[in-house]
Amino acid sequence: MLMQKSAGNDVLLDVRDLETHFVGDESTTRALGGISFQVKKGETLGVVGESGCGKSVTALSILRLLPKMNARTVGGEVRFHGRDLLELSDREMRQIRGDQIAMIFQEPMTSLNPVYTVGRQIAEAVQIHTKASRSVAMAKAQEMLRLVRIADPERRVNNYPHEMSGGMRQRAMIAMALACSPELLIADEPTTALDVTIQAQILRLIADLKERTGTAVMFITHDLGVVAETCQRVIVMYAGSIVEQANVIDLFARPAHPYTQGLMRSVPDQRRGRQRRLPEIPGIVPSLREPIVGCSFAPRCPFAIDICREKTPILRDVGSSHAAACWRAEEVMGA
Amino acid sequence: MNGPLLKVENLTKHYPLGTGFLKKTIPVIRAVEDVSFSVEAGETLCIVGESGCGKSTVARLLMRLVEPTGGRVLIDGTDIAGLKKDALHAWRRRMQMVFQDPYSSLNPRLTAGQIITEPVENFERLSRRQRQALAADLLRKVGMSPEMMHRLPSELSGGQRQRLGIARALALNPSLIIADEAVSALDVSVQAQILNLLLDLQQQMGIAFVFISHDLSVVEHIGHRVAVMYLGRIVELATCEALFARPVHPYTEALIAAAPVPDPTRVRLVAPVEGEVPSPINPPRGCAFHPRCPLAVDRCRIEVPPLVPMADGRVVACHVRAPATDIPSQPAEVGDHSLAHVLSLMIRS
Ligand SMILES: Nc1ncnc2c1ncn2[C@@H]1O[C@H](COP(=O)(O)OP(=O)(O)OP(=O)(O)O)[C@@H](O)[C@H]1O
Ligand SMILES: Nc1ncnc2c1ncn2[C@@H]1O[C@H](COP(=O)(O)OP(=O)(O)O)[C@@H](O)[C@H]1O
Ligand code: SF4
Ligand code: SF4
Ligand SMILES: [Mg+2]
Ligand SMILES: [Mg+2]
Numbered sequence: 001m002l003m004q005k006s007a008g009n010d011v012l013l014d015v016r017d018l019e020t021h022f023v024g025d026e027s028t029t030r031a032l033g034g035i036s037f038q039v040k041k042g043e044t045l046g047v048v049g050e051s052g053c054g055k056s057v058t059a060l061s062i063l064r065l066l067p068k069m070n071a072r073t074v075g076g077e078v079r080f081h082g083r084d085l086l087e088l089s090d091r092e093m094r095q096i097r098g099d100q101i102a103m104i105f106q107e108p109m110t111s112l113n114p115v116y117t118v119g120r121q122i123a124e125a126v127q128i129h130t131k132a133s134r135s136v137a138m139a140k141a142q143e144m145l146r147l148v149r150i151a152d153p154e155r156r157v158n159n160y161p162h163e164m165s166g167g168m169r170q171r172a173m174i175a176m177a178l179a180c181s182p183e184l185l186i187a188d189e190p191t192t193a194l195d196v197t198i199q200a201q202i203l204r205l206i207a208d209l210k211e212r213t214g215t216a217v218m219f220i221t222h223d224l225g226v227v228a229e230t231c232q233r234v235i236v237m238y239a240g241s242i243v244e245q246a247n248v249i250d251l252f253a254r255p256a257h258p259y260t261q262g263l264m265r266s267v268p269d270q271r272r273g274r275q276r277r278l279p280e281i282p283g284i285v286p287s288l289r290e291p292i293v294g295c296s297f298a299p300r301c302p303f304a305i306d307i308c309r310e311k312t313p314i315l316r317d318v319g320s321s322h323a324a325a326c327w328r329a330e331e332v333m334g335a
Numbered sequence: 336m337n338g339p340l341l342k343v344e345n346l347t348k349h350y351p352l353g354t355g356f357l358k359k360t361i362p363v364i365r366a367v368e369d370v371s372f373s374v375e376a377g378e379t380l381c382i383v384g385e386s387g388c389g390k391s392t393v394a395r396l397l398m399r400l401v402e403p404t405g406g407r408v409l410i411d412g413t414d415i416a417g418l419k420k421d422a423l424h425a426w427r428r429r430m431q432m433v434f435q436d437p438y439s440s441l442n443p444r445l446t447a448g449q450i451i452t453e454p455v456e457n458f459e460r461l462s463r464r465q466r467q468a469l470a471a472d473l474l475r476k477v478g479m480s481p482e483m484m485h486r487l488p489s490e491l492s493g494g495q496r497q498r499l500g501i502a503r504a505l506a507l508n509p510s511l512i513i514a515d516e517a518v519s520a521l522d523v524s525v526q527a528q529i530l531n532l533l534l535d536l537q538q539q540m541g542i543a544f545v546f547i548s549h550d551l552s553v554v555e556h557i558g559h560r561v562a563v564m565y566l567g568r569i570v571e572l573a574t575c576e577a578l579f580a581r582p583v584h585p586y587t588e589a590l591i592a593a594a595p596v597p598d599p600t601r602v603r604l605v606a607p608v609e610g611e612v613p614s615p616i617n618p619p620r621g622c623a624f625h626p627r628c629p630l631a632v633d634r635c636r637i638e639v640p641p642l643v644p645m646a647d648g649r650v651v652a653c654h655v656r657a658p659a660t661d662i663p664s665q666p667a668e669v670g671d672h673s674l675a676h677v678l679s680l681m682i683r684s
Pocket of ligand 3: 257258259295296297298299301302303304305308313325326327328329
């Protein structure tokens with residue numbers, strides 16, 4: 001069973017019942033409704049789902065980077081090397097971020113500072129976590145830029161972020177994230193803003209670096225094509241919950257949750273014919289401001305029956321290392 | 336009707352970059368360079384290419400939102416540049432636009448009903464009853480309930496807002512809709528709903544589309560023909576079947592190879608094309624793709640390849656794959672130069 005057993009040796013990050021809310025004047029958004037999953041050493045775990053389902057909030061909750069103003073992680077544990085990250089002091093957490101766990105974002109400018117050169121920023125990341133001298137750190141920065149295949153790194157270390165293209169900035173951010181050889185890299189839509197040929201380059205780069213360093217990657221994306229190409233295991237999220245979890249081959253071959261199935265079928269695919277109407281998922285995602293009774297997908301689900309509207313399905317095994325939160329998963333897999 | 340609905344001839348748009356000291360030396364952004372294509376009634380012509388290649392500029396030129404530096408746009412054989420006010424109004428009714436961002440392209444203070452009937456009210460006065468009837472009709476056409484006419488854009492989902500954008504475009508019964516990245520900001524399940532809507536509208540009303548997108552899977556799904564742009568120019572124009580089954584231009588090939596496919600059992604054979612799209616301010620000499628092209632020969636660095644018709648009806652601008660001769664080239668010859676083949680040689684050596 002994937003969920004409740006104690007973490008084995010190959011588990012790097014163990015997230016249990018993580019629950020995050022955003023409190024507003026009039027209402028509370030239940031962005032994460034208590035999710036549990038694990039990231040294993042050296043693996044690439046994909047997190048997919050449509051906008052607003054809680055992918056970024058998951059990443060930010062783990063790293064404790066949510067806005068303090070209105071965000072509250074109200075429950076759960078994030079176990080990393082035996083410690084619960086949610087219990088650490090801010091100082092201890094800063095030590096872990098960027099050293100053992102690094103993050104890259106969709107928009108590189110959220111982590112690159114526009115007023116310093118790229119080289120200086122990477123060098124600082126190196127210095128924070130090693131006792132390297134300034135010049136050693138700068139040399140390392142240059143080496144990192146070469147590693148992420150930025151041409152002419154001797155010159156580029158002295159570039160400011162705005163002097164680089166979007167693809168180069170994304171590479172520079174990856175260089176900064178990897179400068180301290182983290183054990184876990186959390187990548188939140190790292191290629192979504194890029195052109196497809198540049199995306200292909202960055203995906204290749206992440207895969208190569210991962211192979212070389214053994215870093216585990218939590219890869220957040222809404223793009224099923226990107227998931228298929230980069231991930232070994234996948235979590236599918238819907239309305240703040242994990243609805244399915246499987247290795248990538250099983251997930252695409254036999255999706256066990258109607259939402260996963262609907263998502264896959266709504267992607268245009270020429271093997272199913274051009275200019276045909278695509279299968280739609282009717283309706284829209286539920287509001288997370290009101291409590292949801294029963295299965296959150298029920299109003300849109302072609303499989304829904306009475307029990308779905310009354311009792312919330314929990315994530316349960318439907319195959320070896322394949323779990324789904326659906327009362328009718330077995331029938332869905334056969335459909 | 337004979338002749339195409341829309342014909343674009345040698346369309347060019349240069350944006351001046353600031354003001355130069357001497358007039359002659361003002362640098363320009365070559366946003367669109369010598370672009371020609373046509374669209375038949377009821378057809379979907381797609382334009383694909385990476386960011387900055389000139390897709391939206393073509394759309395703006397078609398809508399006459401910007402003036403071309405050169406070239407012509409003809410609707411039913413009439414040059415729109417020469418049109419006087421009344422005639423201009425008349426063709427504007429025939430051609431409408433749907434934008435990428437359903438958030439910023441809708442006036443947040445108007446209700447859904449007001450938004451979609453506005454184009455009609457620019458031409459004629461409507462009574463309250465007429466307006467409501469029109470709004471209800473348009474909402475139904477885009478799969479929304481007429482009760483939604485009283486809602487503000489902020490009270491609608493992203494998909495519903497994009498439906499409103501389409502309903503507004505439909506208000507004047509256009510023959511042609513220009514959709515610039517109309518589904519790019521949407522989640523796949525919502526994207527499927529909107530693509531279905533566009534297919535339905537085409538079938539029911541015979542509307543033609545110029546469908547601009549950077550997403551190849553969407554283009555392949557919805558298009559009849561597709562033009563691939565690179566740095567302001569069309570480098571290949573073919574039917575969707577032909578283009579995706581057998582891309583001829585090395586850039587088309589690279590683009591298709593780079594698109595992720597939702598099939599984890601597929602093994603990516605070719606390494607992604609290297610380098611980035613160069614600046615349109617100072618594009619490379621000759622073929623703009625040459626710095627990234629594994630097939631480039633000396634000639635590519637000097638001469639701009641012309642668009643050459645091939646035996647299967649497509650046009651391709653490439654010195655190696657579509658050498659200019661009097662006889663149309665056979666795309667079958669491509670095999671020898673295929674990018675996969677060349678790259679496999681490069682990897683082995
Ligand atoms: N008003 C303008 N003034 C100056 N340059 C412009 C203007 N509009 C567009 N450009 C430039 O012209 C080129 C083509 O831009 P365009 O918006 O047509 O690209 P696009 O293909 O639509 O890209 P995207 O996929 O990012 O939407 C770009 O280099 C752009 O910076
Ligand atoms: N800073 C914030 N303040 C309030 N609500 C937020 C904030 N960030 C995210 N949310 C809400 O949390 C939910 C999940 O968002 P997010 O994790 O960003 O989705 P995505 O899966 O697209 O990354 C959404 O309902 C979103 O509106
Ligand atoms: S539990 Fe019921 S409503 Fe929910 S996904 Fe399964 S079948 Fe559909
Ligand atoms: S003209 Fe030359 S550089 Fe351009 S695409 Fe063809 S082979 Fe490549
Ligand atoms: Mg997000
Ligand atoms: Mg554009």
